[in-house]
Amino acid sequence: MGRRRPHTTLPGRIPGRERASGVTTGTPGPGGQAEPRPAAPRDPANGDPMRRAPILRSPVAPDATPLVRIRGLRFARGDRPIFNGVDLDIHRGQVTAIMGPSGTGKTTLLKLISGQLRPDAGTVEVDGQNVHRLGRGDLYRLRTRMGMLFQSGALLTDLSVFDNVAYPLREHTRLSESMIRKLVLMKLEAVGLRGARDLMPSALSGGMARRVALARAVALDPLMILYDEPFTGQDPISMGVLVTLIRQLNDASGLSSIVVSHDVRETAAIADRLYLIANGKIMAQGTPDEIEATTSPWVHQFMHGEPDGPVHFHYPAPPLTQDFLGPSTATPGDPR
Numbered sequence: 001m002g003r004r005r006p007h008t009t010l011p012g013r014i015p016g017r018e019r020a021s022g023v024t025t026g027t028p029g030p031g032g033q034a035e036p037r038p039a040a041p042r043d044p045a046n047g048d049p050m051r052r053a054p055i056l057r058s059p060v061a062p063d064a065t066p067l068v069r070i071r072g073l074r075f076a077r078g079d080r081p082i083f084n085g086v087d088l089d090i091h092r093g094q095v096t097a098i099m100g101p102s103g104t105g106k107t108t109l110l111k112l113i114s115g116q117l118r119p120d121a122g123t124v125e126v127d128g129q130n131v132h133r134l135g136r137g138d139l140y141r142l143r144t145r146m147g148m149l150f151q152s153g154a155l156l157t158d159l160s161v162f163d164n165v166a167y168p169l170r171e172h173t174r175l176s177e178s179m180i181r182k183l184v185l186m187k188l189e190a191v192g193l194r195g196a197r198d199l200m201p202s203a204l205s206g207g208m209a210r211r212v213a214l215a216r217a218v219a220l221d222p223l224m225i226l227y228d229e230p231f232t233g234q235d236p237i238s239m240g241v242l243v244t245l246i247r248q249l250n251d252a253s254g255l256s257s258i259v260v261s262h263d264v265r266e267t268a269a270i271a272d273r274l275y276l277i278a279n280g281k282i283m284a285q286g287t288p289d290e291i292e293a294t295t296s297p298w299v300h301q302f303m304h305g306e307p308d309g310p311v312h313f314h315y316p317a318p319p320l321t322q323d324f325l326g327p328s329t330a331t332p333g334d335p336r
Helices: 106-113 136-143 161-172 177-190 206-217 236-252 264-270 288-293 297-304 320-325
Strands: 068-077 080-090 095-099 121-126 146-149 224-228 256-260 273-278 281-286
Touching: 068 106, 080 106, 080 121, 080 281, 095 106, 095 236, 095 264, 106 121, 106 224, 106 256, 146 206, 161 177, 161 206, 177 206, 206 236, 224 236, 236 256, 236 264, 264 288, 264 297, 273 288, 273 297, 281 288, 281 297, 288 297
Parallel strands: 095 256, 095 273, 146 224, 224 256
Antiparallel strands: 068 080, 068 121, 273 281
16 A cells, blocks of 8 residues: 555557646635545544545646636526536546535536536536537537446446447447457456456346446546446445546546545545535535545534534424424524
8 A cells, every 4th residue: 555556557448549735615716736645544443434544546746737627617407506606627647526415416517527418607628628619529529538437337238248338339439349349358357347248237236237337438448437426325345346446447547537426435535636515616625635634614524424513404494392382484494
């Protein structure tokens, strides 16, 4: 754990396909530089979710030009604002985590980055391109450079493991079946499931299905991978495997990874930088150590899983005695 991993290349590159701080609370500026953390000792008696021994982070400093640059992002669903003037940078070669309570727009942010949704205001740039000004053809080409690991895995149930991973190669390249076979076997080898290539999705465990989906996400050697709640529903061993794979694949293949999650320990263990979002804005940003050291009560409550604090345990309601005595005259949500 104390020795830095050398930068290596992930097996199975598609031939000819090459790729051309401080913690802040409230309204953030552009992301700062993240530094690798040394491994911390693990204390089984300590329930602090930030004390999990982290996996070694990337020793490469972030590129000066962000891969994803978001400025003044505003987006609402009906009358409910999801993002209200958000600025955010995703640096190349890093694992960036987007965290926050359920329903705060984490998955919505991934859809805005990939062009599935259009913002009400602001800009979303990926590799220097304004995503929402691209024509359909250019947008589709940009999406082939993005891998996506869906929360459910989203494997095609009528195709075998091999054919699920081969699907994007057959759809978006003109490689021979012989070359596709070699690439698929290499991608499955990278996630430890080459021996499961002939199985159908119905025969896979939840953790295996997520790993097959990860092999499919990297099949086209993407510029970056978007992970939507990758640890949800996983047993401890499967979760540990996924945590390791996300970090190793990112570093070995020179990827940039965006991990959307509310699993604090697992995400903080591999992230170079964290963004905490809630109430339509970024509540805090920084390296895991910087986030842990912040004095913000909201950040402390979220990162340590405390049941009460700035995010109240009780939904707004009239006084309990008033409810006991008779029907309330106050409107729902009125704190009187």
